Amino acid sequence: MKILFVHQNFPGQFAHLAPALERRGHTVLALTDERNDRPGPIRTLRYKAPEPVRTDSVLGRSYATHTERGLLAARGARALRDRHGFSPDVILGHTGWGETLFLREIWPDARLLVYAELMYRTRGHDVGFDAEMHPDSDEARFATVARSAHLIQGIVQADAAIAPTRYQADSFPPELRGKITVVHDGIDTARVRPDPGAWLELPGGQRLDCGDEVISFVSRSLEPYRGFHVFMRALPAVLAARPDAQVVIVGGDGISYGSPPRDGKSWKDAMLAELDGRLDLDRVHFTGRLRYPDFLSLIRLARVHCYLSYPFVLSWSLTEAMSAGAYVVASDTAPVREVIADGRNGRLVPFFDVPALSAALIRGLQGDADADRLRTAARQTILDGYDLHRHSLPRQIEWVESLAPMR
Template sequence: MKIMFIHKNYPAQFGRLAVWLAQHGWDVTFATARKDVKSSQLKIVQFHEHRAPSAKTHHYLIGTERAVISGQGLLRTALALEKQGYRPDVVVAHSGWGVGFFVKDIWPETKYVQYAEWYYTYPYADHTPHTHPRSWPDESAKARTRNTPFWLDFSAADATVCPTKYQATQFPEKLQHNISVLNDGFDTQTHCPAPRDTEFLEKCGIPKDAELVTYIARGMEPARGFPEVMQAIERLQKTRPKLHAVIIADDRVAYGPKPSGKSWKNHMLDTLDLDLARLHFVGLVPRPVMIKFLQATGAHLYLSSPFVLSWSFVESMACGAPIVAARSAPVEEFMIDGESGLLVNPYVTNEVVHAVEDLLEDPEYSQRLGAAARKEIVEKYDSERTIYPRHAKFYYDLVASPGINEMIAPDEIAETSQSARRRLG
């Protein structure tokens, strides 16, 4: 089996899966726009955008024009590979960036799998009380047009996959029966419980007997619950003198609108009464460091608005961390309130604070929740034992099929094309 993964970044969602397939005898190529990428196990090919979108392009369509330019970049790379005799059996491309637009034009017999991560709707799913009202109908029209790259991919794809049920339900209902839910998978050997490393914590300025609260995100923004986390920390610091909080994030906005003035970090520091000696902003850290914090935490806060579920949330479950999370559809797909974590209304500070206190004051209860969280991820989402074999089977079945789109409901994972055809009559 020859398979090509396409993503502007590397390794992104496909890197570990690509290596696993290569280790199991597949001929794997990874096409990326990222430069200076090397791999001893994969064939890496680069593509690039030859220009930026025009300044005269309608602002609804700038993203679409950028996607077409990215698609052109991949097209040129694919043409060079075709001339060398390369023809993949399967191509998997991240949808929305345009990188897979022209796969079927170069390799019409190749099975094209569209990895569909998010469909934009209005009002926005990740709306928060901090979000300023946006102009309607302009924003509604922009959101609808923003999905154009997805539709172009869908028109050519032999199958469409989505990593979670919640993400699949964001797509128009008439498309959902064409989407297969196929999770990304998680490394539960690397992300695992371990005794608290007090020496490591002391080097970070955290006493060995500290009560530790953690937060992880790419940025500090309302979409990922940063203001609510800071409000809870303020309250907890006033009543718990041993409490320290670690914020693993960059001082930027990764999702949602940018603040008009100060960054969200500076805004919260200016408006709240926080003990900075017990508040540790560590930025983005190497994975082993992140895991050490998760292994040591007494309460990990995940107060994200409904959106693409953060990998760090599932990784914290795999580490056996006791978690206080926002009660929302993406979270409830993975976590059961009172069994594998505590779910709260993130905008009611009392709820968040009381849940954290419940965990800190009852270590046995916290350990029980953390163990149940890890069990859930190990049994259902372990990459090498469960998820990657499902991907391999999905691709094999797709190549073996006569070319119909896979008609698989979001709650069915990697069903064979033969049984799908039987169900459709």
């Protein structure tokens, strides 16, 4: 087959699938944003990057932004067709940014498969979940409906879709859910495994080793969607109870989801200001974003790994921490419950219960009698259902090849 991947940040979720299909003898190309400088595992072409959309319509801005990107991706696809004679049998794209919206007009006979990451919903998910940080209102729900338009259009046009978790698949309306197959992106458990000799040197030169009282917290951006504010509020009690504890916080100061604080500063600055004088900052280490090998070292050596999330997309960092045999303290929210059961392979606490989170972190640091069992069970969960080479990748390949058009 001829297969085209479309993703503005390629390889993204297709880092393993694209080269695996190429190894099976298919002709595989990728189309991405010209500003994407990530190295790709296959031959990659680029479309013109969109400029910011200028419109006075707040509700229309989202759709205008995504259709503009879709238009530019389609023009790139047309050049690929007209100048290079490329006509894919299968197109596999991510619906999140509108790139697949017009590709059927370029190649009407190709099978269009999409990655359905999440459908925005006005109730029961992230909207209205945290009234303190993101106040619920009619306007917030109106904006959510508007943000969903391109996602609905993208999956309606598709022949089939794939989602990484059942929670994420179930965020789509029932009339569209039948198109979605659930297959996790997969964790390379041979690489992401426990290592009792793991160590990490922090930016200031301090070395942390397995056996040290270390709490790890990892998020692409430090923001409320990943419970950063709740985690920070739990730390004063933890640091007071455990004088040898070290806290390593990984993540950028920008915004991946949601909105910044009202004063325009970062959530890191906002929380440090709120907790001024209550934290021993010599024991709280902000690393920014870490190189992947350093991230692996951290989750391997940490005595406790904390993961918090709104009802939203499940982070790779949680499943990677579980694969590394982490003792996980996590939020009792729907996407997390899909992989962690309290007392079976981790500890769950209510998202907003700061004292409960502090107590759970302290319990993990001082030595939970069930820690070894929970660590082993966490890794086994990933081995049994999320292993890249045993489960995810074979199922993804089968999904793509089974949906290919008959020649």
